[in-house]
Structure formats: C-alpha cells, structure tokens
Amino acid sequence: MKKIMMVDDEPDQIYTMKTILESNSDEYQLIGVDNGSQCLQLLKNGELPDLIFLDIMMPTMSGWELYDKIRGNLEWKKIPIVFLTARTDEVAINAGRFLGDAFINKPYVTDEVLRIIKEKTAKK
Amino acid sequence: MKIRYKIWLFIIFITLVTIISIDLIADNVLNSSYRSLEEKKMNTNIERFHNALNNEINQLDAAVGDWSAWDDTYKFIAGEDNEFPNQYMDNATMTNLRTNVMIYVNTSGNIVYERGFDYSEQKIINVSSSLNNYFYKDSILVNFVDLNSSIKGIIQLPEGPILIASKPIITSYRQGPIRGSIIWGRYLDSNEQNFLSTITNLSVSINNFNDPAAPPDFREAALSFTKNGGTFIQPIDSDYIAGYSTIEDIFGKPVLLVKITMDRDIYKQGILTIHYFQLLVVILGFVLSITLILFIDKTLLSRLNNLTEQVLAIGKKSDLSTKVKISGKDELNELANVTNKTLQIIEEKTSKIDFLLKQKDEFINQLGHDLKNPLNPLLNLLPILEKNEHDPKNKEIINVLIRNVSYMKNLVTKTIELGRLNSPNTKFNFEDINLLTELNNVIDNNKMTLNETHIEIKNNLPDNIIVKADKLRIDELITNLLNNAVKYTNGPGTITIDAKQDNDSVTVSMKDTGIGMNNEQLSKVFNEFYKADSSRHDFDSSGLGLSICKRIVEKHNGKIWVESEGLGKGSTFYFTVLKSKLKKESESMEYIYHEIDSMYIEKLKLEK
Numbered sequence: 001m002k003k004i005m006m007v008d009d010e011p012d013q014i015y016t017m018k019t020i021l022e023s024n025s026d027e028y029q030l031i032g033v034d035n036g037s038q039c040l041q042l043l044k045n046g047e048l049p050d051l052i053f054l055d056i057m058m059p060t061m062s063g064w065e066l067y068d069k070i071r072g073n074l075e076w077k078k079i080p081i082v083f084l085t086a087r088t089d090e091v092a093i094n095a096g097r098f099l100g101d102a103f104i105n106k107p108y109v110t111d112e113v114l115r116i117i118k119e120k121t122a123k124k
Numbered sequence: 125m126k127i128r129y130k131i132w133l134f135i136i137f138i139t140l141v142t143i144i145s146i147d148l149i150a151d152n153v154l155n156s157s158y159r160s161l162e163e164k165k166m167n168t169n170i171e172r173f174h175n176a177l178n179n180e181i182n183q184l185d186a187a188v189g190d191w192s193a194w195d196d197t198y199k200f201i202a203g204e205d206n207e208f209p210n211q212y213m214d215n216a217t218m219t220n221l222r223t224n225v226m227i228y229v230n231t232s233g234n235i236v237y238e239r240g241f242d243y244s245e246q247k248i249i250n251v252s253s254s255l256n257n258y259f260y261k262d263s264i265l266v267n268f269v270d271l272n273s274s275i276k277g278i279i280q281l282p283e284g285p286i287l288i289a290s291k292p293i294i295t296s297y298r299q300g301p302i303r304g305s306i307i308w309g310r311y312l313d314s315n316e317q318n319f320l321s322t323i324t325n326l327s328v329s330i331n332n333f334n335d336p337a338a339p340p341d342f343r344e345a346a347l348s349f350t351k352n353g354g355t356f357i358q359p360i361d362s363d364y365i366a367g368y369s370t371i372e373d374i375f376g377k378p379v380l381l382v383k384i385t386m387d388r389d390i391y392k393q394g395i396l397t398i399h400y401f402q403l404l405v406v407i408l409g410f411v412l413s414i415t416l417i418l419f420i421d422k423t424l425l426s427r428l429n430n431l432t433e434q435v436l437a438i439g440k441k442s443d444l445s446t447k448v449k450i451s452g453k454d455e456l457n458e459l460a461n462v463t464n465k466t467l468q469i470i471e472e473k474t475s476k477i478d479f480l481l482k483q484k485d486e487f488i489n490q491l492g493h494d495l496k497n498p499l500n501p502l503l504n505l506l507p508i509l510e511k512n513e514h515d516p517k518n519k520e521i522i523n524v525l526i527r528n529v530s531y532m533k534n535l536v537t538k539t540i541e542l543g544r545l546n547s548p549n550t551k552f553n554f555e556d557i558n559l560l561t562e563l564n565n566v567i568d569n570n571k572m573t574l575n576e577t578h579i580e581i582k583n584n585l586p587d588n589i590i591v592k593a594d595k596l597r598i599d600e601l602i603t604n605l606l607n608n609a610v611k612y613t614n615g616p617g618t619i620t621i622d623a624k625q626d627n628d629s630v631t632v633s634m635k636d637t638g639i640g641m642n643n644e645q646l647s648k649v650f651n652e653f654y655k656a657d658s659s660r661h662d663f664d665s666s667g668l669g670l671s672i673c674k675r676i677v678e679k680h681n682g683k684i685w686v687e688s689e690g691l692g693k694g695s696t697f698y699f700t701v702l703k704s705k706l707k708k709e710s711e712s713m714e715y716i717y718h719e720i721d722s723m724y725i726e727k728l729k730l731e732k
Contacts, residue, residue, distance in 0.1 A: 023512075086496040088541070108500065
C-alpha cells in the first residue's frame with residue numbers, strides 16, 4: 001500500500017483524486033490536506049508519503065513555498081513532488097517542469113495521473 | 125527626390141535662366157548700340173574725308189582765281205605777252221601751288237599753253253593727252269559766260285583721278301570780255317592720298333568706282349551704292365571696320381570709291397564692357413544662389429533633417445517619453461511642439477493599452493484556472509460513474525454528459541491557449557531541441573489513437589535536425605497537426621512526415637491520405653473557430669487547433685501553410701522553423717530562475 005499525499009485547497013479536487021485512485025487500484029492510499037501548514041505538520045509527525053501532489057495557487061502558503069520547505073528538509077527531500085495545477089503561464093509550466101519531478105495540468109486525464117504515480121513511486 | 129535637391133535644382137535653374145536672359149539682352153542691346161555708335165563715328169570720318177578733299181579742291185580753285193583775274197594772264201592769252209610763261213610758270217610756282225598740270229585755253233577751245241610737273245619728284249612730265257578731250261569750244265571747262273563762275277571737281281583720267289579747277293581769264297579789275305580759261309590740275313595720286321590721310325588722320329584708300337579688278341570689298345560696296353546709295357559700312361574683322369563712300373566727278377557721275385579703315389576701339393571697348401558685365405552677372409548669380417541655398421539649408425532643411433532624425437530615433441528606441449527639440453521660434457518649432465504633443469498622447473494611449481493587455485493576460489490566467497479546476501472532477505469522475513452504472517438509460521445520460529464536458533474542456537483549454545499566444549507579453553522558452561525526438565514523443569503519446577484508426581506513420585525525418593524552439597509549443601504544434609491529420613483521414617491511411625533543410629531553417633511537411641480540401645477551405649483553415657462544416661456540431665473540434673499552430677509557428681518566426689489537390693486527395697501541411705546556432709545550454713535554466721517568483725530565486729539556485 002503506497003501513500004499518496006495531495007495538497008489542494010479545494011476539497012472536490014482531493015475527492016476526485018481519491019475516487020480515481022480507489023476505482024482504479026487498491027494499492028494507493030490518498031492523504032488529502034487543504035493547506036501547506038497541515039502538510040508540513042503531517043510530515044513532521046513522520047507521516048512520510050511515497051509521493052506528493054502539490055497545487056501551486058493556494059491561500060496562506062503557495063505551492064512554491066511548500067516545495068521549498070519540503071526540499072529544504074534532508075529527510076523529506078527525496079519524496080517525489082508532482083505539481084498539479086490549472087495554471088498554464090510560462091512561470092508555472094517551466095517551474096513545474098524543471099523543479100518538480102513531474103508536472104500535471106488540470107484538467108488531467110486519469111490514465112496520465114496513474115502512469116505518473118506508478119512511474120514516480122516505482123523509482124523508490 | 126529630396127526637397128534639398130529640388131530647391132538646389134530650382135535655384136540653379138532660375139539663376140541660369142536669369143543669367144542667360146540678362147546676358148542675351150545685354151549682348152543684343154549694348155552690342156547694337158555700340159555698333160550704331162561705331163557707324164556714327166565712321167560717317168563722321170567719311171564726312172571729314174570729303175571735307176578735306178573739298179578743301180583741297182577749293183584751295184586749287186582759289187589759286188586759279190588769283191591767276192585768272194590778272195592783267196598779265198589776260199594779255200598772255202591774247203598773245204600780247206609772250207614772256208609770261210618764262211616769267212611766272214616755273215617749277216617753284218608749281219611746287220608752291222602743288223599743281224601738276226597748268227593749261228591755258230582760249231575761247232575757241234585751243235590750248236595756248238600747257239605745262240606738266242611732278243612737284244614731289246621735281247621733274248617735268250607730259251600733260252595727259254586724254255585731258256584734251258575736255259577742251260573744246262562748248263566744254264564746261266572752257267565756255268564761261270559769267271565772269272565770276274568756275275568749275276572745280278574731279279575728272280577720271282586713264283592715268284588716274286585728277287583734281288581740277290577752271291576759271292575764265294579776265295582783267296585784274298574783274299572786267300570782260302572773257303579771253304579764255306585757266307585749268308589747273310592736281311593728280312589724286314598716292315602722294316595726294318597720303319596727304320589727305322595725314323591731315324584727316326584717317327586710313328584712306330581710293331579705287332575706281334567701276335573697276336572689275338578691284339578687291340572684293342570694293343566691288344561689294346559699289347554694288348550696294350548702285351542699289352541703295354549713301355554710305356556702306358562693313359566690319360573687316362574684330363579689330364577693324366571699313367566705311368565706303370563715292371566721289372563724283374565734275375559731271376556728277378560717281379567715279380571713285382573711297383575706303384576709310386578705322387580701328388574698332390569703340391566696339392572693342394563695348395564688347396569688353398559687355399563681357400565684364402556678363403561676368404559680373406554670372407558671379408552675382410552664383411553668389412546669390414549659394415547664399416540662398418545656404419540660407420534655406422540653415423533655416424529649413426538642416427533643421428528639418430534634424431527633426432526627422434530625432435523622430436526616427438524615438439521610433440527606433442520605442443521611447444515615447446523622449447521629446448524632440450529644435451532651435452528657433454517658427455513653423456518648424458511649431459511642428460516640433462505638435463510632434464511632442466502627439467507623442468505624449470500616443471505615449472498615454474500606449475501605456476493605457478499596455479495596462480489593459482496586462483490586465484487581459486491576468487484575467488485569462490485567472491479565468492483559465494477558475495474554469496479548468498471545476499472541469500477536473502467532471503472529466504475524471506463521470507467515466508467512473510459510467511463504468512459503475514448498469515442501467516442503459518443512465519449510462520446513456522452519463523455518456524452525453526461526458527461528451528459535453530469533454531467538448532467544453534477542449535474549448536476552454538484551446539481558447540485560453542490561443543489568447544495567451546496572441547498576447548505580446550507571452551514569452552517563449554527557446555532552446556535547442558532535436559526535432560525527431562519531439563516527433564517520436566508525440567507519435568508515442570498518440571500510439572493508441574493511431575492503432576485504433578489503422579493509420580500508418582511514415583517518419584522520414586533525419587535525427588540531426590536541431591532547431592531553436594520552445595519544446596512544449598513544438599510538441600503542441602506537432603500534436604495538433606497530427607490530430608488534425610488523423611481526424612480527417614478517418615480510417616486506414618498513411619501520414620508521411622518529411623523535412624527539407626537549408627542553411628537557416630527547416631521545412632517540415634506532414635502529408636495525409638485524408639479527405640483533402642477545396643480552395644475555400646484552404647484559404648480559411650487557419651482562421652479562428654473555422655470548421656470545415658459549420659453546421660455540424662463537432663465534439664472533437666474546437667476549431668482552434670490550426671489557429672494555435674499558426675500562432676506557434678509565427679512566434680518562432682516561421683511560416684505555416686497547407687496544400688491540397690482537392691477533395692478526396694489528401695492534404696499536406698508545411699511549417700518552417702529556424703535551425704539552432706548552438707548556444708550555451710545553461711540559458712534555459714537561467715531563464716526559469718528569472719521568471720520564478722523572485723523571493724525564491726537565490727535559495728533555489730543554491731540547492732540545485
């Protein structure tokens with residue numbers, strides 16, 4: 001059972017991902033959090049996932065900031081981070097491509113998400 | 125043509141016309157007035173000559189008068205004093221009186237005494253026998269009725285012209301009866317001519333009037349006199365002028381032609397004056413035109429050029445805040461002021477437009493985010509719902525929903541993409557990419573569709589084409605073109621991809637075996653929201669795919685076009701893209717760091 005963490009301020013997005021994962025496979029468990037602080041809190045508590053989906057545009061703490069904090073921690077920096085955003089501007093696209101382990105644009109295709117999860121978690 | 129050259133040409137033309145006109149007028153007016161002055165002088169000289177000649181004749185006549193009214197002569201002619209000739213008619217007297225011929229004739233016309241003497245050579249000469257022809261009883265030289273009458277003038281003899289004076293012989297008290305007449309003569313020979321030349325200070329030459337052997341100018345003058353009379357004046361050359369006049373004999377018949385040659389000093393002085401005047405006009409004309417050109421240049425053209433350069437510089441730098449400056453307070457200055465005001469208005473408008481464009485970009489980004497997020501659950505949850513639904517009616521409802529959501533997603537993403545491509549603020553991330561790798565990626569991603577539709581791909585691209593392009597955009601371009609080809613091939617077929625390279629760019633072609641296009645479709649296929657069949661509601665097409673392709677290619681400074689031989693004959697899409705000049709690899713990374721929200725840049729760099 002692999003743990004997938006998803007940080008998104010919209011609960012419907014988390015619900016969608018959860019449903020997709022449940023209906024397609026039984027080897028993933030989704031941990032959904034709706035802000036950066038909660039994510040960091042969980043990580044601090046030792047809840048280390050196999051992969052993190054990160055939204056960029058979030059209130060209080062942006063995806064960049066959260067990314068920076070996760071990658072700044074020796075223990076967490078090896079967790080694959082996949083940016084999951086509806087933004088299509090250059091900054092978002094390029095940063096997603098070059099900083100994260102992968103970049104998925106919303107709306108996504110279920111197969112693509114499953115493929116990336118499989119690929120990125122297998123690396124470990 | 126530049127205004128400067130036009131003005132130069134105009135001024136030079138006007139100056140030349142003025143110079144030529146003034147010079148021509150001066151030449152005509154002054155020349156003719158100098159000519160008439162010259163003729164006037166010539167006429168005066170001719171008159172002077174005639175006066176001198178007449179004076180000679182009158183002197184001779186006066187001398188004859190002293191000797192004809194004298195008792196000694198009166199007696200001698202009657203044969204009463206035979207010593208008279210020996211006493212008075214000696215060489216000294218004839219020299220003194222400058223007389224060549226002395227003839228004493230009685231009333232019957234018989235010569236009583238005659239004597240010839242050349243006073244310049246001091247020797248006795250024969251009296252011309254041809255003179256005898258003039259002495260007969262009723263000759264005007266012999267037959268005098270009036271005691272005080274006389275005959276004087278010129279007679280043309282075969283030896284040459286001679287000045288003649290004749291008077292009746294009477295007593296010292298001037299009493300008759302007339303016993304005969306005295307005729308004295310002086311040859312108008314070269315000596316006499318020289319004498320006349322000397323006293324008149326004129327260059328004189330005399331010729332017979334009707335002399336076929338005379339020089340051509342004399343003959344021409346004689347012809348003119350026969351026709352018109354008067355005097356005949358003709359320039360010999362630029363230094364001398366000749367005036368011709370007739371001399372009549374005692375019978376009033378023209379016998380001699382006198383030619384007076386005169387230095388053309390008046391005329392030459394006149395010509396010199398004209399030339400100085402013309403030179404002055406030319407110099408003045410040039411000084412005036414150069415002054416005028418310099419003046420116009422300084423006050424107008426240089427400043428106009430300066431203004432043009434300033435406006436040009438503003439255009440080149442696209443810096444509307446720069447103001448143009450020009451010295452002086454005149455129309456040009458006014459133009460500069462108006463230009464500045466206009467620039468200011470344009471600057472205000474431009475900044476407003478820039479602001480609006482930026483707002484639009486932000487709005488599109490926001491809209492994209494806000495529209496795409498809610499689509500995500502719909503797109504991904506509906507298929508799960510459909511899979512789990514077993515009631516056919518519900519399944520059908522869900523399928524309709526899926527189809528429409530998918531269409532909406534297509535429309536939203538493509539519209540946002542096109543809007544962003546149209547925006548001047550959208551930046552591209554150019555890097556060196558291998559065209560074959562990108563093409564293979566796209567083909568791999570679409571493998572399932574291609575297999576389903578039984579379309580074969582013939583990829584003839586060599587693997588050495590490196591282009592300078594935005595990787596994601598090129599992927600999108602190839603994907604769109606491939607999807608388009610697949611869609612319109614509609615079943616088994618072939619898509620052939622080729623590339624043609626030149627020095628700077630590469631032309632990629634994608635040929636399908638699909639339904640092809642007619643001319644109208646060919647011309648509109650890249651238009652936004654164009655669909656081959658607008659009446660059909662096509663869930664797979666937003667009508668924006670090819671417009672996006674066009675924008676992507678244009679942003680890469682390339683061209684895109686399509687060719688088709690007609691409906692049912694397939695289509696070939698072409699696009700060009702610039703080849704890489706092989707630059708540093710780090711560029712793209714640098715670019716991203718600059719673009720990411722600035723507060724994280726330094727940190728991220730350290731970590732990488």
